Amino acid sequence: MSTALKPASQATGTSIAITGGKGGVGKSNLTVNLAVALGRWGRRVLLVDGDLGLANLDVLLGLVPKRNVEDLVRGEATLEELLIDGPDGVRILPAASGVPDLSRLDQMARSRLLGALSDTASLADDVLIDTGAGLGEATLALQLAASRVLIVTTPEPTSMVDAYATLKVLWTADASKPVDVVVNAADNEETGRWAYEQISRAAEHFLGQVPGWLGPVVRDEKVGEAVRRQQALLELFPGSQAGRCYRQIAMQLTAGTDRAAESSDDFWRRLMDPSNKELSH
Numbered sequence: 001m002s003t004a005l006k007p008a009s010q011a012t013g014t015s016i017a018i019t020g021g022k023g024g025v026g027k028s029n030l031t032v033n034l035a036v037a038l039g040r041w042g043r044r045v046l047l048v049d050g051d052l053g054l055a056n057l058d059v060l061l062g063l064v065p066k067r068n069v070e071d072l073v074r075g076e077a078t079l080e081e082l083l084i085d086g087p088d089g090v091r092i093l094p095a096a097s098g099v100p101d102l103s104r105l106d107q108m109a110r111s112r113l114l115g116a117l118s119d120t121a122s123l124a125d126d127v128l129i130d131t132g133a134g135l136g137e138a139t140l141a142l143q144l145a146a147s148r149v150l151i152v153t154t155p156e157p158t159s160m161v162d163a164y165a166t167l168k169v170l171w172t173a174d175a176s177k178p179v180d181v182v183v184n185a186a187d188n189e190e191t192g193r194w195a196y197e198q199i200s201r202a203a204e205h206f207l208g209q210v211p212g213w214l215g216p217v218v219r220d221e222k223v224g225e226a227v228r229r230q231q232a233l234l235e236l237f238p239g240s241q242a243g244r245c246y247r248q249i250a251m252q253l254t255a256g257t258d259r260a261a262e263s264s265d266d267f268w269r270r271l272m273d274p275s276n277k278e279l280s281h
């Protein structure tokens with residue numbers, strides 16, 4: 001019986017934080033491939049590397065950023081100069097590793113950054129943020145600023161416990177945040193669903209609500225091969241099993257976005273809002 005199964009959230013906005021309690025669960029590969037899938041469907045996608053410890057979306061895509069957010073804040077680069085072009089029209093904002101320093105920015109720098117980032121609203125239908133692992137404040141700030149959150153886990157108990165912990169911290173901060181689960185590196189659909197239901201049951205019991213189910217990404221050696229070749233899996237092996245899963249998830253993400261109630265600049269506004277307490281440490 002699957003009382004704790006809930007369909008994926010209906011989209012309420014354009015910014016999606018991809019997160020998970022543990023490193024190495026497949027967040028960055030999911031982020032990159034969702035971006036490519038959406039880009040291929042003609043959507044304008046902005047990929048934000050928010051993995052503070054291990055920023056590496058550029059590496060996954062074989063790209064070399066020349067500038068970073070610091071240059072923008074100092075007024076030495078425009079947003080356009082910062083963004084790098086990836087596959088399928090996807091644009092990447094590298095090294096949002098500047099994020100934890102946002103709280104230390106003076107008013108001038110803060111408004112310069114916010115102004116520039118708000119401009120991304122005009123160039124993106126979807127903003128995908130790879131938040132990196134952990135329960136740190138900067139990661140939580142990104143989750144809270146996003147209009148919806150994807151929690152990635154594998155079917156391993158350690159990863160599932162971390163995914164639940166992530167969910168708990170997030171819903172403690174904002175119980176209304178739409179959250180969906182992706183189970184990566186599952187042997188098959190059933191295993192993925194089983195892992196989701198474990199997390200979902202715990203959430204139902206202890207948190208009083210359940211996250212949505214976005215589906216599995218099956219374990220597929222092609223993922224590792226794409227990483228080694230520094231190209232998105234969907235570029236290299238679009239017909240692979242994992243590729244099909246990524247597309248399936250991307251498809252669900254677009255459901256209902258015509259009714260999007262906000263534009264992507266709302267993400268930046270919330271992130272930069274001084275009342276976003278996670279940034280004021």
Ligand SMILES: Nc1ncnc2c1ncn2[C@@H]1O[C@H](COP(=O)(O)OP(=O)(O)O)[C@@H](O)[C@H]1O
Binds near residue numbers: 026218221222
């Ligand atoms: N579905 C999958 N099947 C097989 N290997 C995977 C899969 N997803 C991820 N991996 C492997 O795990 C590694 C870590 O993935 P990554 O997306 O960088 O994780 P994270 O961003 O969560 O740290 C990848 O380099 C790849 O080798």
Ligand SMILES: [Mg+2]
Binds near residue numbers: 054056130132
């Ligand atoms: Mg990563």
